[in-house]
Amino acid sequence: MSKNFHQPTRMCVSCREKEQQSNLLRLSCVDGDIFPYMGNGRSFYLCGSCQNDEKRLSKALMRQCRSSKKEQLMNKLKEIVTDDR
Numbered sequence: 001m002s003k004n005f006h007q008p009t010r011m012c013v014s015c016r017e018k019e020q021q022s023n024l025l026r027l028s029c030v031d032g033d034i035f036p037y038m039g040n041g042r043s044f045y046l047c048g049s050c051q052n053d054e055k056r057l058s059k060a061l062m063r064q065c066r067s068s069k070k071e072q073l074m075n076k077l078k079e080i081v082t083d084d085r
């Protein structure tokens with residue numbers, strides 16, 4: 001296996017750091033709510049450390065979803081993260 005294998009990188013919407021796609025959580029927004037990315041529509045990425053940074057995270061989610069329902073978005077994200085593991 002080549003060590004030069006190029007991993008795609010994506011930007012975390014919260015901290016704007018670039019990360020390997022495999023280290024990021026991919027989400028999408030539908031009608032102001034967040035869902036795990038299902039293969040269509042607009043999507044965005046969150047890195048592992050931002051998933052634990054509630055303050056930053058809530059801002060990023062509200063911006064991505066153009067929603068001000070912070071509680072709803074945060075609860076939904078927690079559900080998604082928990083389901084994933």
Ligand SMILES: [Zn+2]
Pocket residue numbers: 012013014015016017046047048049050
């Ligand atoms: Zn981040």
